[in-house]
Structures are given as C-alpha cells and as structure tokens.
Amino acid sequence: MGRTPCCDKNGLKKGPWTSEEDHVLISYIQLHGPGNWRSLPKNAGLQRCGKSCRLRWTNYLRPDIKRGRFSFDEEETIIQLHSVLGNKWSAIAARLPGRTDNEIKNYWNTHIRKRLLRNGIDPVTHAPRLDLLDLSSILTSALCNPSTLLNLSTLVGSTQALLNPDILRLATTLSSLKQENSDMFLQQLQENQLLNSLLQIQDVPALSSLPSQFQNLVQQVPVCTTSAGPFINQTAQIMQENVKGFSSNPTCTFSCQNSQENFVPSSLNESLVSLPNFYCNSTPTTDPKVPEPGEYSGFQSANNGYQNFSIDSVMSTPLMSQDPLNSSSTYVNSSSTEDERECYSSLLKFEIPESLDIDDFL
DNA sequence: AAACGCCGCAACCGCCGAGGT
DNA sequence: AACCTCGGCGGTTGCGGCGTT
Numbered sequence: 040m041g042r043t044p045c046c047d048k049n050g051l052k053k054g055p056w057t058s059e060e061d062h063v064l065i066s067y068i069q070l071h072g073p074g075n076w077r078s079l080p081k082n083a084g085l086q087r088c089g090k091s092c093r094l095r096w097t098n099y100l101r102p103d104i105k106r107g108r109f110s111f112d113e114e115e116t117i118i119q120l121h122s123v124l125g126n127k128w129s130a131i132a133a134r135l136p137g138r139t140d141n142e143i144k145n146y147w148n149t150h151i152r153k154r155l156l157r158n159g160i161d162p163v164t165h166a167p168r169l170d171l172l173d174l175s176s177i178l179t180s181a182l183c184n185p186s187t188l189l190n191l192s193t194l195v196g197s198t199q200a201l202l203n204p205d206i207l208r209l210a211t212t213l214s215s216l217k218q219e220n221s222d223m224f225l226q227q228l229q230e231n232q233l234l235n236s237l238l239q240i241q242d243v244p245a246l247s248s249l250p251s252q253f254q255n256l257v258q259q260v261p262v263c264t265t266s267a268g269p270f271i272n273q274t275a276q277i278m279q280e281n282v283k284g285f286s287s288n289p290t291c292t293f294s295c296q297n298s299q300e301n302f303v304p305s306s307l308n309e310s311l312v313s314l315p316n317f318y319c320n321s322t323p324t325t326d327p328k329v330p331e332p333g334e335y336s337g338f339q340s341a342n343n344g345y346q347n348f349s350i351d352s353v354m355s356t357p358l359m360s361q362d363p364l365n366s367s368s369t370y371v372n373s374s375s376t377e378d379e380r381e382c383y384s385s386l387l388k389f390e391i392p393e394s395l396d397i398d399d400f401l
Numbered sequence: 402a403a404a405c406g407c408c409g410c411a412a413c414c415g416c417c418g419a420g421g422t
Numbered sequence: 423a424a425c426c427t428c429g430g431c432g433g434t435t436g437c438g439g440c441g442t443t
Contacts, residue, residue: 055411055437077428093429094412129431144432145410 052086056095060085064092065100098141105137109146117143118151122165 052060067083073096076089085092098104109117113135120131128140128147135143147162155162 053413075428090414090429091412097430098411126432140431141411148433149409 050086051080051088051091053091056087056099060087061095061100064096068096068100094141098139101139103137104139109138109150113138114146114151117147118155118165121147121151121162125163 056064063083063085067079071082073079073093076093079085079089080087080092083092087095116135117131120134124130126144128144132138132140132143152162155165159167161167
C-alpha cells in the first residue's frame with residue numbers, strides 16, 4: 040500500500056518554532072479548533088506541515104499542559120505504569136493530566152531509565168538484572184565453597200547465553216576482590232544469608248527434577264548465617280525462581296513473599312493494591328487496560344521469567360512514599376529532588392562492586 | 402577564555418491502524 | 423478488496439545549554 044507524504048516537504052519550514060508561528064497556530068486553533076491538521080497550516084498561513092503543527096500543539100502549545108519538573112508522585116506513577124504498560128507513552132500520559140507522551144518519554148529516557156539501570160534494575164522488565172545477579176549469586180556460592188567451582192564450569196556450559204565479555208569482567212572483578220583480601224571477603228560472604236535463603240529451595244517440590252548440575256550446585260551450597268540485605272534476598276529470590284522454572288510441575292507455586300518480608304515493609308504491598316498484580320501471580324487479569332501477554336514483549340519476558348515475582352521488589356518508589364518528605368507532591372522545581380530521590384532509591388541498590396563500570400555493562 | 406563533551410528536550414521520521422471511498 | 427488519507431504513536435535525531443578541563 041503506497042503512501043504519499045503527509046505534506047509537500049518542499050518549501051515547508053522545519054526545525055524550531057518561532058514565537059510568531061506559535062502565535063499564529065494558537066490563534067487559529069482558538070478560532071477554529073484543531074480540525075483537519077493537513078489543511079490547518081495552509082488555512083492558518085503557516086509554512087509547516089500538518090504533522091508538525093499537530094506535534095507543536097499537542098506537545099507544547101496546548102493550554103492544559105503542565106510545565107516544569109515532574110513531581111515525585113508523577114515519577115512514581117510513571118514507573119508503576121511503565122511496569123504495566125511498557126513503552127506505551129500515550130497510555131501513560133493519559134493517566135498523567137497535563138503531561139504529554141513526548142515529555143514522559145523524554146523524562147523516562149533521560150532520568151528514570153538511567154536511575155533504574157544504576158540501581159541494577161532492568162528498565163524494560165522492571166526486574167533485577169539477571170546477567171548481574173545470576174553470576175554474582177553463582178560466584179558467591181562458589182567462593183563460599185571452593186569445591187563448588189568444580190561444578191561451575193558445568194553450570195556455565197548450560198548458561199552460556201548469559202555469558203558475555205562484560206559478565207566475564209564482573210567475574211574477574213569479583214575474583215580479584217577475593218584474591219586481594221581473601222579472609223575479609225570470605226567473612227563477608229559467610230555473614231550473608233544468601234545461601235541460607237537458597238536452602239529454602241526445599242520448598243520447591245520438584246527439586247529432584249532439576250538438571251543434575253543444578254542439583255549439584257544447590258546441594259553443595261553451604262549454610263551461611265546472619266544479616267540479610269536486599270541484594271541477598273533478591274538474588275536468592277531469583278535463584279528460586281530460576282529453579283522453579285526448571286520444575287516439571289507447571290502448577291507449582293512458590294511465594295517470594297517470605298524472602299521479601301525481611302526488608303519490605305508490609306505497608307508497601309498496601310500501597311500497590313491498585314496495581315494489576317501479574318508480577319505476583321500468573322492469573323490473567325480482567326483489567327482491560329492491561330496488555331495481554333504478548334502484546335508487550337517487555338512484560339512478556341518479565342511475566343515468563345518471574346511469574347511470581349512481586350512488583351514491589353523492583354519498585355523503589357512506594358518505599359519512598361512512606362517518608363513524609365516524599366509523600367509530598369510539591370516537589371516541582373525543587374533543586375534537590377534528584378538527589379533526594381537518589382538517596383531513597385539507594386535503599387534498593389544492589390551491591391555491585393564500585394570498581395565495576397556499570398556504564399560498560401549497558 | 403576557548404574547546405570539548407555531556408545532557409535534556411523539542412522536533413522529526415517512519416510506521417501503523419482506523420476509517421472512508 | 424484495494425487503495426487512500428489521516429491521526430497517532432514510538433524511536434531517533436540534532437541543537438542549545440551547561441559544566442568541565
């Protein structure tokens with residue numbers, strides 16, 4: 040099906056709009072309404088194509104557009120909606136009065152996306168990044184019990200898809216950390232509850248159906264005790280989910296809630312009641328606004344990989360909203376907003392070595 | 402002060418679906 | 423059914439501002 044250009048490009052102006060052009064466009068629309076965008080520039084006397092006029096109006100000149108920085112509530116809403124809708128900027132914008140899809144898209148790409156990446160969260164799936172976490176957990180268990188290293192090569196063989204030069208660099212980093220200060224490193228590892236959490240894997244009824252290399256790895260994990268951190272819980276959770284993925288029993292359910300309760304306040308869940316909960320269970324929702332699996336690839340992969348993965352484990356914002364400072368929606372134009380957000384979001388940061396250049400990972 | 406690089410955002414581009422003929 | 427027009431959407435680009443060296 041052939042398509043003619045939306046307008047004759049010849050002789051039409053492109054680039055930034057002048058205030059005069061803005062005035063002409065506003066005046067025309069105030070008199071006649073938006074109407075037919077194709078004929079609008081001609082009728083209004085603008086040397087622009089209709090598409091350009093429409094974009095200028097909808098993204099900038101519309102009287103109901105809210106300018107200025109995004110408030111904390113708005114940012115919270117964007118993250119939550121993006122976890123549900125993906126890059127459906129117009130759908131997200133429909134829930135944010137006064138904000139345009141273009142503005143939200145820009146804000147996501149320039150602020151939120153980068154922050155999620157810095158915090159080890161995949162901005163597409165809203166889940167902790169598997170390539171970092173899987174290897175870290177494997178290496179942690181391996182380093183905690185050197186004999187496990189023997190099986191690591193077998194495991195690596197079955198997870199080749201996860202390996203790339205960047206991940207190998209992370210392995211090198213972790214390895215060098217161990218070599219540099221072996222005692223302290225091992226002590227730190229033993230103080231983690233990761234492996235203890237991993238042993239809860241016995242809750243998975245179909246453990247015996249795992250591939251042998253995974254059984255070996257699980258069985259060789261030693262018990263470590265004491266304080267649990269977000270990273271440990273997240274890692275254990277993902278390991279559990281991965282194990283579950285190998286289960287031969289498709290109806291097997293495994294709640295991550297136990298591992299979450301260690302660091303996620305119960306009220307956090309309450310604050311997310313309004314969210315569709317397909318991160319928390321695999322039951323199809325009846326909410327018509329929620330895309331069906333397959334409609335949004337990012338969601339699909341998240342849903343497939345983490346059918347029981349709780350959304351609250353990847354959403355930093357509800358946690359923040361507990362603080363009176365952050366429950367305020369009067370954040371607009373606050374110069375310290377970014378820093379404060381960064382400070383609070385660091386509560387869910389993962390323990391990635393500082394020597395690791397995260398940008399190289401992206 | 403100049404050069405350079407980074408960042409944010411407005412604007413553009415190309416594609417798509419809906420609806421009309 | 424085929425074609426066309428239009429509006430809308432998401433991805434990308436390019437420019438100006440700003441900070442750093």
